[in-house]
Amino acid sequence: MFQRLSDPMRKPVRFRFEDQEIEAREGDSVAAALLAAGIGSLKDAPVSGTARGPYCMMGVCFECLVEIDGAGHQQACLAPVRAGMEVRRQPAARDIGVPVGGDGR
Amino acid sequence: MASDFIIIGGGLVGSALSHGLLKAGASVTILDEGDVAFRASRGNFGLVWVQSKGDGMAEYAQWSRESSELWTSFAESLGDATGINVGHHRPGGLELCLEPEEYEAYETSIKRMHNQGGVSDNDRRMISGDEVRAMEPNVGPEVIGASFCPHDGIVNPLLTLRALHRIAASARADYRPDHRVERIIPEHGGFRVITRSGSFSAAKVILAAGNGSAALGADVGLTIPVGPERGHIIVTERTRPLFNHVLGQIRQTDEGTVMLGATKESVGFDTGFNPEMIRKVASNAVRKVPALKGLRMIRSWSALRIMSPDGFPVYQESDDHPGAYSISCHSGVTLAAVHALKLAPALLEPGFNTRFAAFSPRRFDVPETE
Amino acid sequence: MSTERDVVVIGAGPAGSAAAAAAAGAGASVTVLDEQPEPGGQIYRNIESVERRRPADLSFLGAAYAHGASVVGAFRAVRTDYRPGATVWHIGALSKGKRRDVVVSRNGVSETISARHVVIATGALERPVPIPGWTLPGVMTVGAVQSALKNAGVYPSGKLVLAGSGPLMLQLAAQLIAAHVPIEAIVDTTPPGGLARAFFHLPHAFIGGETLLKGLQLRRAVLKSGVPIYSGASHLAAHGEGKLSSLSFTSAGADHQIDADVVALHEGVIPNTQLSRLVDADHRWNDVQRCFHPVIDQWGETTVAGVYVAGDGGGIAGGLAAERSGRITGLAIARRLGLLGDSARDLVVEEQRLRRFIDSAIRGFLDRYYPAPDWIGSVADDVVLCRCEEVTAGQLREAMAHGCSGPNQAKSFLRCGMGPCQGRMCANSVTEVMAAGSGTAPGEVGSFRIRPPAKPVTLAEVASLDAS
Numbered sequence: 051m052f053q054r055l056s057d058p059m060r061k062p063v064r065f066r067f068e069d070q071e072i073e074a075r076e077g078d079s080v081a082a083a084l085l086a087a088g089i090g091s092l093k094d095a096p097v098s099g100t101a102r103g104p105y106c107m108m109g110v111c112f113e114c115l116v117e118i119d120g121a122g123h124q125q126a127c128l129a130p131v132r133a134g135m136e137v138r139r140q141p142a143a144r145d146i147g148v149p150v151g152g153d154g155r
Numbered sequence: 156m157a158s159d160f161i162i163i164g165g166g167l168v169g170s171a172l173s174h175g176l177l178k179a180g181a182s183v184t185i186l187d188e189g190d191v192a193f194r195a196s197r198g199n200f201g202l203v204w205v206q207s208k209g210d211g212m213a214e215y216a217q218w219s220r221e222s223s224e225l226w227t228s229f230a231e232s233l234g235d236a237t238g239i240n241v242g243h244h245r246p247g248g249l250e251l252c253l254e255p256e257e258y259e260a261y262e263t264s265i266k267r268m269h270n271q272g273g274v275s276d277n278d279r280r281m282i283s284g285d286e287v288r289a290m291e292p293n294v295g296p297e298v299i300g301a302s303f304c305p306h307d308g309i310v311n312p313l314l315t316l317r318a319l320h321r322i323a324a325s326a327r328a329d330y331r332p333d334h335r336v337e338r339i340i341p342e343h344g345g346f347r348v349i350t351r352s353g354s355f356s357a358a359k360v361i362l363a364a365g366n367g368s369a370a371l372g373a374d375v376g377l378t379i380p381v382g383p384e385r386g387h388i389i390v391t392e393r394t395r396p397l398f399n400h401v402l403g404q405i406r407q408t409d410e411g412t413v414m415l416g417a418t419k420e421s422v423g424f425d426t427g428f429n430p431e432m433i434r435k436v437a438s439n440a441v442r443k444v445p446a447l448k449g450l451r452m453i454r455s456w457s458a459l460r461i462m463s464p465d466g467f468p469v470y471q472e473s474d475d476h477p478g479a480y481s482i483s484c485h486s487g488v489t490l491a492a493v494h495a496l497k498l499a500p501a502l503l504e505p506g507f508n509t510r511f512a513a514f515s516p517r518r519f520d521v522p523e524t525e
Numbered sequence: 526m527s528t529e530r531d532v533v534v535i536g537a538g539p540a541g542s543a544a545a546a547a548a549a550g551a552g553a554s555v556t557v558l559d560e561q562p563e564p565g566g567q568i569y570r571n572i573e574s575v576e577r578r579r580p581a582d583l584s585f586l587g588a589a590y591a592h593g594a595s596v597v598g599a600f601r602a603v604r605t606d607y608r609p610g611a612t613v614w615h616i617g618a619l620s621k622g623k624r625r626d627v628v629v630s631r632n633g634v635s636e637t638i639s640a641r642h643v644v645i646a647t648g649a650l651e652r653p654v655p656i657p658g659w660t661l662p663g664v665m666t667v668g669a670v671q672s673a674l675k676n677a678g679v680y681p682s683g684k685l686v687l688a689g690s691g692p693l694m695l696q697l698a699a700q701l702i703a704a705h706v707p708i709e710a711i712v713d714t715t716p717p718g719g720l721a722r723a724f725f726h727l728p729h730a731f732i733g734g735e736t737l738l739k740g741l742q743l744r745r746a747v748l749k750s751g752v753p754i755y756s757g758a759s760h761l762a763a764h765g766e767g768k769l770s771s772l773s774f775t776s777a778g779a780d781h782q783i784d785a786d787v788v789a790l791h792e793g794v795i796p797n798t799q800l801s802r803l804v805d806a807d808h809r810w811n812d813v814q815r816c817f818h819p820v821i822d823q824w825g826e827t828t829v830a831g832v833y834v835a836g837d838g839g840g841i842a843g844g845l846a847a848e849r850s851g852r853i854t855g856l857a858i859a860r861r862l863g864l865l866g867d868s869a870r871d872l873v874v875e876e877q878r879l880r881r882f883i884d885s886a887i888r889g890f891l892d893r894y895y896p897a898p899d900w901i902g903s904v905a906d907d908v909v910l911c912r913c914e915e916v917t918a919g920q921l922r923e924a925m926a927h928g929c930s931g932p933n934q935a936k937s938f939l940r941c942g943m944g945p946c947q948g949r950m951c952a953n954s955v956t957e958v959m960a961a962g963s964g965t966a967p968g969e970v971g972s973f974r975i976r977p978p979a980k981p982v983t984l985a986e987v988a989s990l991d992a993s
Contacts (some may be wrong), residue, residue: 085673091768
C-alpha cells in the first residue's frame with residue numbers, strides 16, 4: 051500500500067501489530083509504519099463494525115485508533131514507534147473489564 | 156381556538172402529562188421554550204429508580220414504586236404506538252458504597268423507610284462487597300457493599316421523549332416549539348397564556364416547565380418552591396457490556412457508552428464546567444469499577460436538576476385560580492408512567508389537592524408561632 | 526499543584542513558535558504545548574528529523590518546507606518551557622486573579638497550568654470531503670499523504686489518485702513528481718474559468734509576487750510530468766469492498782471510473798476551531814472560504830479576555846503569515862505584561878503587519894481561483910457526514926423535518942458529533958447541509974457547542990487531576 055523511499059540513515063525499529071512483526075524506522079509514527087507494512091485498516095467503525103483506515107494522519111479524524119501496550123484509544127498517527135511495542139486493532143467497542151451478559155444497560 | 160389544556164413545558168413531565176390527557180380525549184396545546192424537544196436528554200441518565208425515593212415521605216415511595224411497576228407496559232404501549240423501542244430494562248439497581256459512612260447512611264435510610272409503612276423500603280436491602288462482586292464481576296475491591304433494589308431500571312429518555320412527541324403529534328396536539336411563555340392571565344372560563352409568538356387560551360393550564368415554572372406561578376396564585384441543583388456528567392467512548400444490573404451513578408447506555416454522575420452543587424442557573432466536580436465523578440467511577448480507568452471521557456457537561464427543598468415532587472392546583480396546576484419534580488423519567496397514567500386523569504376531575512395532598516408545597520410553610 | 530506561567534502557547538507550528546519566541550524573548554515565562562514529538566506544526570512536520578536523518582528528502586519536499594528549519598531553529602534558540610507530546614484538553618474560565626487554567630495530558634498524566642494569557646495556535650485542518658465511499662480504507666486527504674512523506678518518507682505505492690482542488694494539492698503533486706512517485710491521475714475539481722473568477726484579485730496577488738511565481742512553477746512541473754489530469758471534475762465517489770478500489774467522477778461531460786488504491790482528497794483548508802469554541806469565543810462564517818473562524822482583534826485576541834488565536838486558526842492565510850501573526854500576538858502579550866513599551870512593540874509589529882500583508886496578498890486570488898466547494902450542502906442522502914457515529918445526510922435531513930433546527934439539536938437527536946473526533950470531521954458538513962436544507966445562512970445555523978475535554982482523555986487521568 052505504501053512504500054519507503056530510500057532511507058539509509060535511520061535505524062530500524064521492530065514492533066508487533068496483532069501477530070505480525072513490523073519493521074519501521076526511528077521517528078516513524080505507528081500509522082505511517084503500518085501503512086508502509088501494507089496495513090490499511092487499524093480500527094473498526096463504532097456502530098457498524100466495518101473496517102476504517104487513517105484519513106488525516108494529523109490527529110483530527112480518529113480513524114487510526116489502536117491499542118498500544120494494552121492502552122486503547124491511541125492515535126497511531128501521533129504515536130512514535132518504539133521497539134517492542136505491542137499494537138492491536140481497536141474494536142468497535144473497547145473491550146475493557148470482564149465480559150458479562152449485560153442487562154445493566 | 157381554545158384547547159382544554161395548555162401545558163407549559165414540553166420536556167418529560169409536560170409530554171407525559173399530555174400523553175395521558177390526550178388518551179382521555181382532552182385537547183392539548185404544548186408550549187415549549189426553545190427548540191428544546193431534545194433538551195431533557197442532556198442531564199438525564201434515564202434511571203427509572205425506586206430505591207432512594209421517599210425517605211421522609213411514604214407517599215413518594217409509593218408513587219415511585221407504582222410508576223416503576225407501570226413502566227414496563229407503558230414502554231410497550233409507546234413502542235406499539237410509534238415503533239420506537241425506548242430501551243426499558245428492569246434488572247434491578249445497585250448504589251455502590253466506598254466508605255462505611257455511605258453504607259451506614261443507606262442502611263439507616265432503609266430502616267427509616269421500613270418504619271414508614273406502606274411500600275416501606277420497596278424491597279431495598281444492603282448487600283456485602285463480595286455479594287456485589289458476585290453479581291457484578293466488574294465492580295472492584297474498594298466497594299465495601301451496596302444497597303440493592305430489584306425494582307430499579309433504566310430507559311432511554313431521549314427516545315421516550317421522541318415517542319411521546321410523536322404520539323402527541325398523531326393525536327393532533329398543538330405542539331409549539333420556540334414559544335417561551337411570558338405571562339399567564341386568568342380570564343373568565345380559563346386562562347390566556349402570552350408567549351413571544353402569540354397568545355393561547357384554554358380552560359386549564361399546567362405549569363410543567365421545571366425551573367422555569369416558579370416565575371410564572373405568581374400569575375396564577377401558585378407557589379412553586381423549586382430551584383436548580385447542578386450536576387456534572389461524563390460520557391465515555393463505547394465499551395462492551397459491563398453490568399448485569401443498573402449502577403446508580405455509572406450508567407451504560409444501549410450504544411455502549413458509559414454515563415457517569417452524580418454530583419450536587421447549588422450555583423443558581425450556572426451550567427459552567429467545574430473541573431473539581433469532573434475529577435470527583437471520574438475518581439468515584441474508577442474506584443468503583445477499576446476497569447473504567449483506561450476508558451476515555453469523550454464529553455462532559457453540567458446540567459440543572461429541578462429540586463424542591465426536600466427533593467420530593469411538588470403538585471398543586473391553585474386555590475385562587477382553580478384550573479391552574481403546577482407539576483414539578485426532579486425524576487421526570489421515573490415518574491413518566493404515573494404522570495401519564497395516574498396524574499393526568501386526575502387533572503380532569505375535581506379534588507386534585509386532596510388526592511395529592513402529600514405533594515402540596517404547603518408542606519414547606521413555616522407553621523405560625525403563637 | 527499547578528504551575529504558573531505568564532503565557533501558555535498551544536501549538537508549536539509557525540504561529541505558536543513565533544508567539545512563544547516573541548513573548549519569551551521579551552522576558553515572559555512561556556510554556557509551549559504541542560501534540561507532536563517535534564516542533565513545526567503540520568506545514569513543517571518533522572523538519573528537524575528530516576534535516577538530520579533524511580536530508581535527501583528535502584530535494585523533493587521543496588523550499589517552502591525547508592524554510593521550516595529556520596522557523597524551528599528560531600524557536601529553539603529562545604528559552605521556553607517546551608513540552609512535546611502534550612495534548613490540551615481544557616481551558617478554564619478566568620479566575621479572580623485574572624488567570625486561566627490550561628489542563629494538559631502528557632505521558633498519561635494530566636496537569637494544570639495557570640496562565641495569564643493563552644495563545645491558541647493549533648492551525649488548520651483540511652475541509653472534510655464527504656463524497657460517497659469516503660470512509661473506505663485507502664481514502665485519505667492530500668495532507669495525510671504529505672504527512673506520511675514528511676514523517677516517515679513513505680508514499681502510496683499502488684495506484685494513487687489526487688482528487689480535489691487547491692494549492693496544497695498542487696504542492697503535493699509537485700513533491701511526488703519530484704520524488705519520482707508515480708501518480709495515476711489528478712482529478713481536479715476546480716471549476717473551469719478560474720482566471721475569470723479570480724481576475725480582479727490578480728493585481729493584489731502580485732504584491733506577493735514571489736508566491737504567485739512559485740505557484741506557477743509548481744503548476745508547470747505538474748503539467749510537464751505527463752500525469753493524466755481530468756479537469757472540472759465533479760460527482761466524485763469512492764468505491765470498493767472493505768477498502769478502496771476505484772474512484773468515479775464526471776469530467777468534460779463524460780463519466781469516468783479509474784482504479785485506485787489510494788485517493789488523496791482535498792477541498793481547501795479551514796481553521797481548527799476546536800479550542801476557540803471550547804472557550805466560547807465568538808465565531809463568524811467566512812462566505813468565501815465557507816468556514817467559521819474566531820472573531821479576533823488586531824492583536825489576535827478573541828472575544829474571550831486573555832485568549833488569543835494566532836495563525837491559520839484565526840483565518841487561513843498560510844505559513845508565512847502565521848509567523849507574522851504569532852509574532853504580533855507574542856509582542857502584544859509582552860506589552861500587556863508590562864515587559865515592553867508601546868513603541869518597542871509597535872516598531873516590530875508594524876513591520877510584521879506589512880510582511881503579513883505581503884505574505885497573504887495572494888489569498889484573495891487563491892480563494893477565488895480555487896473556490897470552496899458549493900456541493901456539500903446537497904450531498905446525497907446516503908452519504909455519511911459523521912464518520913464516528915455513521916450518521917448520513919439523509920438522517921440529518923429527516924431530523925430537521927422533525928424539528929431539529931441546529932447542529933446541537935442534531936447532536937442530541939442523532940449522536941452526530943458525539944464520537945471521538947468530537948465533531949472535527951462533520952461540523953463543517955453539518956452546517957452546510959442544515960443551511961442548504963433550511964435556507965438559513967450558515968452563520969445563522971452555527972456549529973457544535975464544544976465542551977471539555979477538547980480531546981478524549983482517560984478517566985484515570987481525570988480522576989487524578991489536581992485542579993487548582
